Amino acid sequence: MSAIEYPPSMDAALPVKTILVVEDDNSIGAFLEMAISQETRYHPLLVSRSEEAMNAVQNIRPDLFILDYYLHRTTGIALYDELHRLPELQDVPAIIFTAANLEQHRQEIQQRHLIGMSKPIELDELLTTIKNLLE
Amino acid sequence: MTASPAGKDNPHARTILVVEDDEAIGEFIVQAIQQETPHQALHFTDGYKAWNLMQYRRVMPALLILDYNLPVITGIELYDRIHAQKEFEHIPVLIVSAYHKLCKEVAQERNLPCLEKPFALDDFLNMVEQLMV
Numbered sequence: 001m002s003a004i005e006y007p008p009s010m011d012a013a014l015p016v017k018t019i020l021v022v023e024d025d026n027s028i029g030a031f032l033e034m035a036i037s038q039e040t041r042y043h044p045l046l047v048s049r050s051e052e053a054m055n056a057v058q059n060i061r062p063d064l065f066i067l068d069y070y071l072h073r074t075t076g077i078a079l080y081d082e083l084h085r086l087p088e089l090q091d092v093p094a095i096i097f098t099a100a101n102l103e104q105h106r107q108e109i110q111q112r113h114l115i116g117m118s119k120p121i122e123l124d125e126l127l128t129t130i131k132n133l134l135e
Numbered sequence: 136m137t138a139s140p141a142g143k144d145n146p147h148a149r150t151i152l153v154v155e156d157d158e159a160i161g162e163f164i165v166q167a168i169q170q171e172t173p174h175q176a177l178h179f180t181d182g183y184k185a186w187n188l189m190q191y192r193r194v195m196p197a198l199l200i201l202d203y204n205l206p207v208i209t210g211i212e213l214y215d216r217i218h219a220q221k222e223f224e225h226i227p228v229l230i231v232s233a234y235h236k237l238c239k240e241v242a243q244e245r246n247l248p249c250l251e252k253p254f255a256l257d258d259f260l261n262m263v264e265q266l267m268v
Contacts, residue, residue: 016171016257043170043256045163052159058233059160061253088253 017042017134020062022079023097024048024072028121032066039127042134048072050079061088064133069098069105077108084112093133097121149197149267151176154185154213155231156205164200164259171260174198174267181206182213189223196226198266203232203241211241227266231259 019042023029029046036044045060047053049072056062065083067076076096083089094112098105099119109116115129151174155161161178168176174197179185182205188194199217201210208216210230217223230249232238238249250262 016167016260018256043163043167045159047159055157056160057253059157059252059254060163061255063255 014041017063018060019044019064019066019130020053020056020060021046021066022048022050022053022071022076023066023068024070025068028068028119032121035123035127036130039123040130042130050074050082053079054082057083057086057089062092064130065092065094066130067094067096069096069100077105077112077114080112080114095126095129095133148173148175150174150194151198151200151263151267152185152188152194152196153178153200154180154182154205154210155200155202156180157202167256167260168263172263172267182208182210186213186216189217195223198263199226199228200263201228201230203230203234203237211245214245214247229262229266 019036021029021032021044023032023046026048029048033044033046036042045056045062047056065080067079069076071079080094080096083092095115095117096109097117097119102116102118105116117126117129151168153161153164153176155164155178158180161180165176165178168174189196201213203210205213214228214230217226228247230238230241230247231252231254232249233252235251238251241247241249248262248266250259
C-alpha cells in the first residue's frame with residue numbers, strides 16, 4: 001500500500017477544472033466561491049473586475065466563465081467578447097447572471113450561445129448547469 | 136469535494152513552496168494543491184521571503200514552484216541561488232512562465248521543467264505529482 005493517500009478526486013483520475021468567476025459584489029462572489037468549492041469538484045478563481053479577469057487568464061486557463069452582467073465600468077457581455085477573442089479561450093462556455101429581466105438581454109446572450117441566469121441566484125439550478133457544462 | 140487532506144492532519148504531507156507575485160493566482164494554486172494532493176503548500180509573493188524561510192529557518196521544501204517574472208529577483212535567479220547550496224540542490228523545481236522562449240531556454244540550459252502560462256490546472260497538478268515522486 002502506498003504511504004501517501006491521495007484524495008478521491010485524484011484517485012478517480014478525473015480532470016481537475018477551473019471556473020473563473022467575475023462578480024463585483026463581494027458577498028455574492030464569496031457565496032459563489034463557497035458554493036462551487038463545497039458543492040462541486042471544480043476550483044473557483046474569483047475576481048471582481050474585468051482587468052483582473054484578463055490578468056487571471058494570462059496565468060490559468062479556465063474551463064468555464066461565470067460572469068455578472070453589470071461589472072465596474074463594463075458588462076459581462078463585453079468581457080466575454082474580450083475573453084473569447086483569445087484563441088485558447090474560444091471554446092470556453094459561459095454563464096452570465098443578471099439582476100434585470102433576462103428578456104432585456106436575451107438577444108446578446110443568445111447570439112453568443114451563452115447561458116443566461118437571473119438573480120437572485122437559484123443555487124440548485126446553477127450547480128446543475130455547471131455540472132452539465134463541465135461533465 | 137472533501138476538505139483538504141493535506142497539512143497537519145496528514146502525517147505524510149510534504150511542503151511545497153509557491154513563489155508567485157500575483158496574490159490571487161498564488162492563493163488559487165495553493166488551494167488547488169491542498170485540495171487535490173496530499174501535500175501542504177505555502178505561498179510567497181517574492182523570492183526573498185521564500186529564500187529567507189529556507190536559509191534562516193532551515194525549512195526544507197519537497198518542491199519549489201517559481202514564477203519567472205518576480206519582483207526583486209527572478210525565479211531563475213532564485214533557483215540559481217538555491218541550487219548553489221549543497222543542502223538544497225536536490226530539491227526539485229518547477230518554473231512557470233508566460234514566455235515561451237524563456238521556458239525553452241530554462242529547459243535547455245538548466246534542465247529544469249518549465250510550464251507555460253496560461254496553464255490548465257490539470258496539467259499543472261500532473262507536473263506537481265510527477266515531481267513529488
